[in-house]
Every structure is written in C-alpha cells, then in structure tokens.
Amino acid sequence: xxxxxxxxxxxxxxxxxxxxxxxxxxxxxxxxxxxxxxxxxxxxxxxxxxxxxxxxxxxxxxxxxxxxxxxxxxxxxxxxxxxxxxxxxxxxxxxxxxxxxxxxxxxxxxxxxxxxxxxxxxxxxxxxxxxxxxxxxxxxxxxxxxxxxxxxxxxxxxxxxxxxxxxxxxxxxxxxxxxxxxxxxxxxxxxxxxxxxxx
Ligand SMILES: Nc1nc2c(c(=O)[nH]1)N[C@H]1C(S)=C(S)[C@@H](COP(=O)(O)O)O[C@H]1N2
Ligand SMILES: [Mo]
Numbered sequence: 383x384x385x386x387x388x389x390x391x392x393x394x395x396x397x398x399x400x401x402x403x404x405x406x407x408x409x410x411x412x413x414x415x416x417x418x419x420x421x422x423x424x425x426x427x428x429x430x431x432x433x434x435x436x437x438x439x440x441x442x443x444x445x446x447x448x449x450x451x452x453x454x455x456x457x458x459x460x461x462x463x464x465x466x467x468x469x470x471x472x473x474x475x476x477x478x479x480x481x482x483x484x485x486x487x488x489x490x491x492x493x494x495x496x497x498x499x500x501x502x503x504x505x506x507x508x509x510x511x512x513x514x515x516x517x518x519x520x521x522x523x524x525x526x527x528x529x530x531x532x533x534x535x536x537x538x539x540x541x542x543x544x545x546x547x548x549x550x551x552x553x554x555x556x557x558x559x560x561x562x563x564x565x566x567x568x569x570x571x572x573x574x575x576x577x578x579x580x581x
Contacts, residue, residue, distance in 0.1 A: 430549035431479060455469070458540050460540045
C-alpha cells in the first residue's frame with residue numbers, strides 16, 4: 383500500500399520536487415530567441431502539416447480556434463539550465479491535428495515563422511505529449527514567447543517547443559533542425575541530460 387503524505391496547506395507545490403540533472407528553478411519566464419520576434423497577423427496566420435507525400439493539411443486561425451482545446455499544466459526545462467514548474471497553457475493537442483493525416487513518417491520537422499526549425503520523432507508529438515499552445519496563464523500567448531501560437535513539447539528541452547509555429551513537415555528520415563545542426567542533441571531528453579550531440 384502506498385501512503386502519500388501531502389504537505390501542509392499553502393506549501394509551495396514545487397518545493398522538494400526533483401528537477402532534471404543540472405537544472406535550477408526559476409520563477410520568472412526568460413525569453414530565448416535566436417532572432418527577431420516575427421509578428422503574424424491572425425488573418426494571415428496558418429498552420430500546415432505536410433506529409434512525406436507532399437499532401438498538405440491547413441488550418442487558419444479561425445479553424446484552429448474551432449478545435450477542442452486543452453488546458454495543460456506542466457514543467458518546462460531549457461537547455462541553458464533553467465526550469466519552471468507548473469506552467470499553465472491552453473492549446474490544441476497534436477493528436478487532434480494529426481488524427482486525419484495519413485502518413486508513414488517516423489519524424490517531424492517543426493517550422494516557425496522567421497525560419498527556426500527543430501526536429502523530433504513523430505511519436506513525441508502524439509499520445510498527449512504535444513500541443514499547439516496559444517494561451518499562457520489564461521492570456522493570449524505573448525509574441526516574445528511565441529504568440530500567436532507555439533509548439534509545446536514539455537517532456538523535451540524547450541528548444542524543441544518551436545515558437546511562432548507555422549507548420550510541421552512529416553519525414554521518413556530524421557534531419558537536424560536549427561540547434562541540432564549547431565551541435566545540440568538530436569532528441570533532447572532533460573532527464574537523461576541530452577544537451578549536446580554525444581550526451
Ligand atoms: N521560433 C523559435 N522557437 C524557439 C526558439 C527560437 O529561437 N525561435 N528558441 C527555443 C529555445 S532555445 C527555448 S529555451 C525556448 C524559449 O521559449 P521562451 O522564450 O518562451 O522562454 O523557445 C524555443 N523555441
Ligand atoms: Mo533554450
């Protein structure tokens with residue numbers, strides 16, 4: 383039998399929670415962007431999934447807003463060593479967006495407005511592990527944090543959570559994205575401390 387002892391009322395939920403190795407806790411929300419913040423008017427925004435066959439599935443902003451949304455509370459971990467606990471997001475699960483997409487692909491490339499890219503195994507986007515997030519703390523996602531919408535893949539280092547997401551290319555073969563080409567780890571599991579190639 384498991385006996386779970388809860389902390390006294392009012393205790394910070396994050397105290398004593400283990401962090402991935404080499405990480406420290408932060409309570410603010412640092413901004414890390416490799417370039418300028420792109421501004422995308424909502425009437426021009428679209429999200430496109432392109433299969434390995436070149437088949438395109440597109441959602442306008444209005445269409446995205448019409449899909450079932452989920453609230454997500456999750457810890458996030460940046461490779462520059464900050465972690466932030468219990469962050470609150472709202473967005474659409476990739477399961478929803480990919481449900482009618484026929485593909486044999488095992489890999490995905492997330493593509494951002496502004497040119498940023500990052501690669502992931504397709505399975506890391508499925509089964510409730512990834513979202514197109516458009517709210518943070520109950521408010522529209524700020525543009526410096528990737529608004530109007532960003533990818534959120536919290537079980538991997540945060541560089542995999544592409545800000546200003548504009549689409550996902552499905553690929554039969556893996557291919558490195560922006561940071562991955564510059565020596566960051568192909569997968570980026572914070573619990574295994576996969577920061578750089580070879581970790
Ligand atoms: N398009 C885009 N997405 C990006 C980045 C970027 O430079 N451009 N930086 C990544 C990195 S390294 C991190 S740690 C997080 C930072 O998200 P934040 O600025 O909201 O904290 O976004 C990731 N997504
Ligand atoms: Mo990062």
